[in-house]
Amino acid sequence: MAAIVLPEDVSVKKVKALHAELLNAVDNDENEMVIDFSAVKRADLAVYQVLLACARECREKKKVVKIKGASSTVKEQMKFCGILRSN
Amino acid sequence: MSENSIRDVFLEEAKEILRHLEADLIQLEENPDDEVVHRIFRYVHTIKGSSGIAGFDEVYEFTHRLENLLDAVRNKKVPVEKALVDLLLESMDWVAEAIYEHANAERKKFLDEKVASFGSFSAKEGEAVLARTENVQAEKPANYFLVRASFKPTIFENGIDPLLILEDLVSLGSVEHRRVHFDKLPALRDMDPEKCYLEWTILLKTFHPRQKLDEAFLFVKDDNDISIEDVTNDFTDSERRAGGIQERKVGEILVRRGVITEEELDTVLSIQRETNKKIGDIIVEKGFADEKAVQQALGDQNRIKSRIQATTVRVETKKLDTLLNLLGEIVISQSSIARMAEELEEEQGYRLKNALYGMDRITREFQEQIMAIRMIPIGPTFEQFRRFVRDVADDVHKEIRLDIRGSETELDKTVIEQISDPLKHMIRNAIDHGIETPQERQKAGKKPVGTITLNAYHQEGNVFIEIIDDGRGLDRAAIRRKAVERGLIKGDEEINDRQLQEFLFMPGFSTAEQVGELSGRGVGMDVVRTNIEALRGTVELFSEPGKGTTIRIKLPLTLAIIEGMLVRVGKNVYIIPLLSIVESLQPVRDSIKTVEGKGEVLLVRDEYVPLVRLYQHFGIDSDFTNPWEALVVVVESGTSRIGIMVDDLVGQQQIVIKSLDNFITKSRALSGAAIMGDGTVALIIDVHGMVGEIAT
Amino acid sequence: MNAAENKKAAHESAEQEMKQYVTFVIGNEYYGVEVLKVQEIIGMTQIVHVPNSADFMKGVINLRGTVVPVVDMRTRFRMPEREYDMFTVIIIVEVKNRMIGMIVDSVSDVVDMAESSIQETPHFAAKIETDYIRGMGQVDDKLVIILDIDKILSASDLEKMGQDAEESK
Numbered sequence: 001m002a003a004i005v006l007p008e009d010v011s012v013k014k015v016k017a018l019h020a021e022l023l024n025a026v027d028n029d030e031n032e033m034v035i036d037f038s039a040v041k042r043a044d045l046a047v048y049q050v051l052l053a054c055a056r057e058c059r060e061k062k063k064v065v066k067i068k069g070a071s072s073t074v075k076e077q078m079k080f081c082g083i084l085r086s087n
Numbered sequence: 088m089s090e091n092s093i094r095d096v097f098l099e100e101a102k103e104i105l106r107h108l109e110a111d112l113i114q115l116e117e118n119p120d121d122e123v124v125h126r127i128f129r130y131v132h133t134i135k136g137s138s139g140i141a142g143f144d145e146v147y148e149f150t151h152r153l154e155n156l157l158d159a160v161r162n163k164k165v166p167v168e169k170a171l172v173d174l175l176l177e178s179m180d181w182v183a184e185a186i187y188e189h190a191n192a193e194r195k196k197f198l199d200e201k202v203a204s205f206g207s208f209s210a211k212e213g214e215a216v217l218a219r220t221e222n223v224q225a226e227k228p229a230n231y232f233l234v235r236a237s238f239k240p241t242i243f244e245n246g247i248d249p250l251l252i253l254e255d256l257v258s259l260g261s262v263e264h265r266r267v268h269f270d271k272l273p274a275l276r277d278m279d280p281e282k283c284y285l286e287w288t289i290l291l292k293t294f295h296p297r298q299k300l301d302e303a304f305l306f307v308k309d310d311n312d313i314s315i316e317d318v319t320n321d322f323t324d325s326e327r328r329a330g331g332i333q334e335r336k337v338g339e340i341l342v343r344r345g346v347i348t349e350e351e352l353d354t355v356l357s358i359q360r361e362t363n364k365k366i367g368d369i370i371v372e373k374g375f376a377d378e379k380a381v382q383q384a385l386g387d388q389n390r391i392k393s394r395i396q397a398t399t400v401r402v403e404t405k406k407l408d409t410l411l412n413l414l415g416e417i418v419i420s421q422s423s424i425a426r427m428a429e430e431l432e433e434e435q436g437y438r439l440k441n442a443l444y445g446m447d448r449i450t451r452e453f454q455e456q457i458m459a460i461r462m463i464p465i466g467p468t469f470e471q472f473r474r475f476v477r478d479v480a481d482d483v484h485k486e487i488r489l490d491i492r493g494s495e496t497e498l499d500k501t502v503i504e505q506i507s508d509p510l511k512h513m514i515r516n517a518i519d520h521g522i523e524t525p526q527e528r529q530k531a532g533k534k535p536v537g538t539i540t541l542n543a544y545h546q547e548g549n550v551f552i553e554i555i556d557d558g559r560g561l562d563r564a565a566i567r568r569k570a571v572e573r574g575l576i577k578g579d580e581e582i583n584d585r586q587l588q589e590f591l592f593m594p595g596f597s598t599a600e601q602v603g604e605l606s607g608r609g610v611g612m613d614v615v616r617t618n619i620e621a622l623r624g625t626v627e628l629f630s631e632p633g634k635g636t637t638i639r640i641k642l643p644l645t646l647a648i649i650e651g652m653l654v655r656v657g658k659n660v661y662i663i664p665l666l667s668i669v670e671s672l673q674p675v676r677d678s679i680k681t682v683e684g685k686g687e688v689l690l691v692r693d694e695y696v697p698l699v700r701l702y703q704h705f706g707i708d709s710d711f712t713n714p715w716e717a718l719v720v721v722v723e724s725g726t727s728r729i730g731i732m733v734d735d736l737v738g739q740q741q742i743v744i745k746s747l748d749n750f751i752t753k754s755r756a757l758s759g760a761a762i763m764g765d766g767t768v769a770l771i772i773d774v775h776g777m778v779g780e781i782a783t
Numbered sequence: 784m785n786a787a788e789n790k791k792a793a794h795e796s797a798e799q800e801m802k803q804y805v806t807f808v809i810g811n812e813y814y815g816v817e818v819l820k821v822q823e824i825i826g827m828t829q830i831v832h833v834p835n836s837a838d839f840m841k842g843v844i845n846l847r848g849t850v851v852p853v854v855d856m857r858t859r860f861r862m863p864e865r866e867y868d869m870f871t872v873i874i875i876v877e878v879k880n881r882m883i884g885m886i887v888d889s890v891s892d893v894v895d896m897a898e899s900s901i902q903e904t905p906h907f908a909a910k911i912e913t914d915y916i917r918g919m920g921q922v923d924d925k926l927v928i929i930l931d932i933d934k935i936l937s938a939s940d941l942e943k944m945g946q947d948a949e950e951s952k
Binding site: 412415416419659704705706707745746747748750751752753754756757760762766767768769770 | 829831832833834835836840843844845848849850852881
């Protein structure tokens with residue numbers, strides 16, 4: 001299954017394209033969605049916000065969302081935005 | 088971490104920081120550069136944070152005000168002048184006292200006065216520098232704020248990332264509770280990804296005042312919905328977070344490598360102090376450096392940590408002493424066994440001796456390892472003299488610079504502890520008698536600021552410590568006069584440099600014109616020498632009139648175990664340290680001459696050296712009275728050589744030195760004793776001491 | 784009891800306090816030293832003479848790995864010297880954190896003495912300088928001279944004696 005690979009400079013400037021990509025992925029038949037953060041050092045709120053919306057959608061469709069290659073910075077940011085649970 | 092260990096870590100760390108601070112403050116006076124100011128600011132900042140965590144509230148408040156003052160200095164609003172440095176040094180003293188002693192009314196008064204005087208320096212500061220001490224006591228260190236942030240939907244269009252702002256906010260303290268609200272977030276297909284729909288509620292615990300939090304939202308508070316509520320009263324916090332106090336060093340390494348800037352380090356440190364996150368994580372989180380660089384630094388930190396640990400070895404020396412003693416006993420037992428091995432038949436003896444050689448090698452290495460544990464760099468000891476030099480120079484109205492070299496040179500911990508006082512003595516001497524007043528110096532064509540250099544280095548199994556001044560040097564004529572006065576030499580007698588030195592080391596000998604309050608009475612150079620000789624070291628003076636004086640201290644690297652040559656005179660066995668022996672020979676009759684007034688000398692390879700008949704010197708019986716029938720061991724101390732006449736050489740072995748109490752003998756030629764394999768005691772000849780005795 | 788009475792009572796009990804002393808013989812007299820100050824008592828052993836030392840400084844010995852200086856008490860007290868025999872012992876005492884050995888003719892019992900039974904010595908009563916005597920006490924029918932070890936073997940004193948010895952040579 002195709003992963004959504006985020007570019008290193010993903011930000012509000014590229015969030016429209018990301019949004020479209022996510023919409024496609026959400027509608028496909030895969031029961032899993034992989035989002036690849038390997039190239040990303042840090043992202044901004046726009047990115048996490050759209051991911052948040054996507055994750056919520058996937059939950060309703062019973063799709064599993066997997067985050068791949070997230071650095072600790074990114075993980076912290078995701079916790080901050082409520083995408084990941086703080087343990 | 089328990090309460091006690093937080094406190095201990097803080098005390099330990101504070102001690103070190105205060106030492107560095109002192110050194111930097113003095114450097115600041117001589118050389119006010121931004122880097123030093125930054126460093127000083129950071130040190131105070133660190134103490135402030137740590138003291139807060141460790142529960143030293145008074146110190147926290149005091150250093151908080153101090154930090155404000157330093158901030159003003161940093162921003163060039165307050166100039167660096169002597170008055171400022173004096174105040175800072177005094178403040179540091181207060182902090183040191185406050186940290187290590189119990190509170191009392193005196194300090195409260197001082198606190199009031201000092202805080203008031205800070206006000207006179209930075210009256211423009213926004214924050215209340217002139218704090219009333221009532222306020223100081225009433226404020227609790229930790230505050231709790233409930234922050235509600237709701238950003239306008241078009242905020243991204245302003246080029247603002249709210250996430251950054253919030254990260255800044257939480258860097259000011261630690262997040263007790265956080266909630267993201269996404270009820271305004273539409274479904275994925277309905278949302279406009281370029282608009283902001285999220286809101287936050289954050290409960291933040293922080294030592295910062297409300298204003299600092301406001302600052303975080305400076306650029307957005309106008310058209311966004313931000314509210315900050317002080318809810319401190321709703322909380323009591325009895326649990327202090329443990330500080331990763333030692334972890335800041337990773338940050339410092341990264342700064343030194345240029346991977347992150349100092350400003351970034353500052354931010355990271357304050358986050359770390361308050362959130363207890365790992366420095367490495369914070370750095371990566373804030374995007375200041377990548378994980379790889381941090382990992383590398385961590386690796387280095389561990390290596391450096393062990394080095395840092397080394398400089399803070401605490402009173403385990405008792406255990407090390409025990410180890411060394413035990414090792415010494417092993418050496419003695421070894422020599423007993425070696426003796427027995429000598430008495431065995433060839434076959435058996437051979438195998439046993441081989442085994443013993445192996446054991447010998449191991450013991451030697453063992454000894455080296457133990458000694459290595461006890462070795463610490465002399466740097467901190469030297470550094471502590473900076474303050475001393477400054478204060479004393481001030482008192483005698485001289486301008487003096489202290490130059491320190493060879494800080495990494497390592498010495499045995501005990502030795503360092505014991506030379507500290509002698510060094511202080513000698514530095515004081517250099518300040519009092521060596522360096523001239525600025526006027527005198529200028530008249531002599533020198534720079535008005537005198538220099539005292541402390542130098543330390545290793546050479547041939549010894550450590551050398553030098554105290555060099557560029558002052559007026561020893562006044563030979565005055566010393567001569569004094570010596571004649573005291574009847575030590577006749578009026579027209581020549582004295583050489585060695586004799587000059589000997590006189591200076593005599594108790595009560597002083598050529599100082601006035602008996603200054605600080606020194607006078609030749610400040611016990613005799614005491615200094617005794618102390619150093621007790622460590623089996625030597626002291627030598629070199630001087631050039633008008634140019635300066637150098638005092639060179641030589642100390643053996645290994646304290647207790649040396650290679651010794653056993654010599655016999657009559658029924659007595661003595662030990663001469665192998666390192667001091669140049670050669671041994673049986674002299675021919677003709678090579679021995681008697682010089683009037685000087686005694687006997689022996690010709691050894693084109694050089695005449697004084698001959699010492701050991702039996703005479705010690706008043707004991709001997710087999711031979713004619714040197715050409717006996718043996719002469721030529722020994723050396725510094726640049727002086729003498730020949731010691733003995734009956735026979737018995738052998739060579741490793742010996743453990745046991746010190747001789749001072750009152751046992753007046754002879755300087757004997758510095759210690761050793762226990763032989765057969766249980767008897769053999770006295771060790773102190774070559775330097777003997778050379779000194781011969782000279783007088 | 785009020786303060787004054789308390790004090791008196793304390794003083795009295797201190798006086799009644801029994802202390803133990805190791806007694807030994809030098810010449811014809813019995814001397815005593817507080818048992819707490821005595822490390823051990825050893826028989827005569829090889830003493831290595833140290834050059835340029837005071838006359839009463841006999842030398843040093845090896846005490847289980849430690850080099851201990853030894854003082855001949857007869858010489859110290861300016862009594863005539865005598866050959867060492869099988870009764871001669873060295874009493875190792877601790878003075879100001881240092882160990883020193885005292886050579887004495889022979890060792891006797893360990894006795895109990897109450898502080899109150901130790902009387903001050905009139906100046907002419909003893910053969911040795913009374914500075915070194917804490918007092919005299921009676922045990923059974925023996926008169927025991929209690930020595931002030933710290934004074935007799937104090938380093939500065941020894942050094943001074945050493946110097947005097949030097950000068951008198």
